[in-house]
Amino acid sequence: MPIAMITGATSGFGRASARRFTAAGWSLILTGRRTERLEALKQELGKQVDVLIITLDVRDAEAVTDAIASLPSDFRPLKCLVNNAGLALAPEPAQKVNLKDWHTMIDTNVTGLVNVTHAALPLLIDTGVGASIINLGSVAGHWPYPGGHVYGATKAFVEQFSYNLRCDLQGTGVRVTDVAPGLAETEFTLVRTKGDQAASDKLYRGTTPLQAEDIAEQIFYIATLPDHININRLEIMPTRQTWSAFNIDRD
Numbered sequence: 569m570p571i572a573m574i575t576g577a578t579s580g581f582g583r584a585s586a587r588r589f590t591a592a593g594w595s596l597i598l599t600g601r602r603t604e605r606l607e608a609l610k611q612e613l614g615k616q617v618d619v620l621i622i623t624l625d626v627r628d629a630e631a632v633t634d635a636i637a638s639l640p641s642d643f644r645p646l647k648c649l650v651n652n653a654g655l656a657l658a659p660e661p662a663q664k665v666n667l668k669d670w671h672t673m674i675d676t677n678v679t680g681l682v683n684v685t686h687a688a689l690p691l692l693i694d695t696g697v698g699a700s701i702i703n704l705g706s707v708a709g710h711w712p713y714p715g716g717h718v719y720g721a722t723k724a725f726v727e728q729f730s731y732n733l734r735c736d737l738q739g740t741g742v743r744v745t746d747v748a749p750g751l752a753e754t755e756f757t758l759v760r761t762k763g764d765q766a767a768s769d770k771l772y773r774g775t776t777p778l779q780a781e782d783i784a785e786q787i788f789y790i791a792t793l794p795d796h797i798n799i800n801r802l803e804i805m806p807t808r809q810t811w812s813a814f815n816i817d818r819d
C-alpha cells in the first residue's frame with residue numbers, strides 16, 4: 569500500500585486528510601505535537617490501515633531529521649508528503665503585534681516546512697515517479713489583507729518554495745503542489761485568536777466556509793493523479809468568498 573506522511577494530523581485539514589487516505593487504504597505516518605490526539609487517531613484509523621504516529625514539533629530541525637531518519641523500513645517508501653502543519657497568529661495590524669507571534673509563524677510555516685521537506689526528500693526521490701509533495705499554502709500568500717502581515721508572507725514563501733522545488737526535482741518524477749485554500753472552518757481561527765471561541769464562531773457564522781473534508785478531498789485528488797500530471801497551485805475558495813476592493817485613504 570502507498571504511504572503518506574501528514575504533518576499537523578491532529579486537527580483540521582491534516583486529520584481529515586488522514587481519514588481520506590485511510591478510506592483508500594494508504595498507510596500513514598501522522599505527526600503533530602498533541603500526542604493524545606495522535607493516539608486517538610491511531611485508535612480510529614489503525615483498524616483499517618497501518619498507522620505510525622510521531623509526536624513532533626516541526627520547528628525542531630533535529631527532532632524532524634531524527635524522526636524521519638529512524639522511520640521503520642516498512643514506512644520508508646514514502647509516496648506522498650503533506651506539509652500541512654501551520655498556523656496564523658496575531659490578527660491585529662502589524663504595528664500592534666507581538667514580535668514573538670511573528671517568529672512563531674515563521675518558525676512553523678517556513679522553517680518547519682523546510683525542515684520536514686529536507687528530511688523527507690531522499691525518501692520521496694527514492695520512490696520517484698508518482699511521488700508528491702503537497703504543501704499547504706493559502707490565499708493569504710497571494711492576496712494581501714489587513715492583519716495578514718507575516719502569515720501571508722509565510723504562505724507566499726510556501727508558494728515560491730513549491731515552484732522552486734519543482735525545478736530542482738525535474739527528472740526525479742516527484743511532483744510538488746501548493747494548495748491554497750481560502751476561508752475554511754477548522755481550529756485555525758481559534759488558534760489565531762488564542763482561544764477566542766466567540767471570534768472564531770463569528771467568522772464562520774452566516775456563510776458557508778470550506779470544511780476540512782473539502783480540502784482533504786483535493787489533497788487526495790492531487791496525490792492520486794496520473795504520474796504525468798503536476799498541479800502547480802490549486803487555489804480553492806468557498807463559493808461565498810471573493811476578493812475585496814482596494815481601500816483608499818481619503819482626507
Ligand SMILES: NC(=O)C1=CN([C@@H]2O[C@H](COP(=O)(O)OP(=O)(O)OC[C@H]3O[C@@H](n4cnc5c(N)ncnc54)[C@H](OP(=O)(O)O)[C@@H]3O)[C@@H](O)[C@H]2O)C=CC1
Nearest residue numbers: 576578579580581600601602625626653654752754755756
Ligand atoms: N483554515 C483555514 O482557513 C486555512 C488554513 N490553511 C493552512 O492549512 C494548514 C492546516 O490548517 P488547519 O487545518 O486549518 O488548522 P488547525 O489549527 O485545525 O490544524 C493545524 C495543525 O497544525 C499543527 N501544528 C501547528 N503548529 C505545529 C508545530 N509547531 N509542529 C507540528 N504541528 C503543528 C497542529 O497540531 P498540534 O497543535 O497538535 O501540533 C494541527 O494539527 C495550515 O498550514 C494553515 O496555515 C490555509 C488556508 C486556509
Ligand SMILES: O=CCS(=O)(=O)O
Nearest residue numbers: 706707708749750751
Ligand atoms: O489561510 C487562511 C485563510 S485566510 O484566513 O488567510 O483567509
